[in-house]
């Protein structure tokens with residue numbers, strides 16, 4: 649259906665080493681208890697931070713969001729205590745001058761299974777760096793599947809319980825598509841792992857922050873760039889019936905950056921087709937490229 653899968657990252661491999669509960673361990677020897685609440689209940693959160701040429705991008709924003717998520721689910725942990733370890737993960741993995749990302753996962757920890765939060769429990773902290781393709785996004789386009797947004801009502805919390813996201817994305821993947829656009833009550837919210845923007849008559853639309861989307865860091869960068877570039881912007885959700893007037897659609901995310909949407913499939917029908925990347929998407933991609941390649 650599509651010539652190349654643009655979002656697909658290099659063949660996933662296990663990292664050699666992970667940082668688990670305060671120490672660096674060969675990943676083959678890194679184990680977590682079967683009574684960890686992440687395993688039993690999906691009781692945890694995660695964060696993914698990009699590093700361009702080995703340099704962090706928006707590190708503070710990522711750690712702020714991690715702290716927000718920890719606070720929201722009442723895990724007592726200082727997200728910023730991981731800052732140095734993130735940098736160490738990148739250098740230990742040899743990504744001094746290459747593009748990569750750092751994955752962090754924090755679960756509530758190990759305890760006999762209960763639906764309430766146990767007291768005096770030590771969080772389980774996992775962190776590792778992995779290679780990521782963070783270039784060439786400006787030459788690609790994505791084909792997406794429009795799916796019902798079946799997620800919970802706290803999508804601002806980057807929960808490790810991703811069943812609704814992965815079920816939707818698996819369907820897209822099985823159709824040879826790259827991502828989903830999720831629709832809740834007729835309104836586009838975001839992708840299964842990306843934020844989404846629409847351009848309609850030179851105005852950019854994106855879902856407002858709140859419980860129905862993740863507050864994307866790349867989304868935030870786009871909003872800043874729109875202001876700097878004097879582009880018209882509305883943080884307003886777009887209804888699926890408004891799609892006919894939409895000129896451009898693009899996805900954003902840490903490992904996706906800014907990806908133009910070529911086509912949209914809904915119930916086996918193509919409801920959107922733009923074989924070229926639009927003008928505003930192009931302008932934002934150029935500005936974003938300047939930003940990431942000027943990191944020091």
Ligand code: PDD
Nearest residue numbers: 696840841842843862864865866901902
């Ligand atoms: N996904 N929306 C959802 C549901 C996401 O999972 C993500 C990120 C985004 C984009 O956020 P950001 O610009 O901060 O990456 C939006 C990550 C990368 C993941 O799940 O791997």
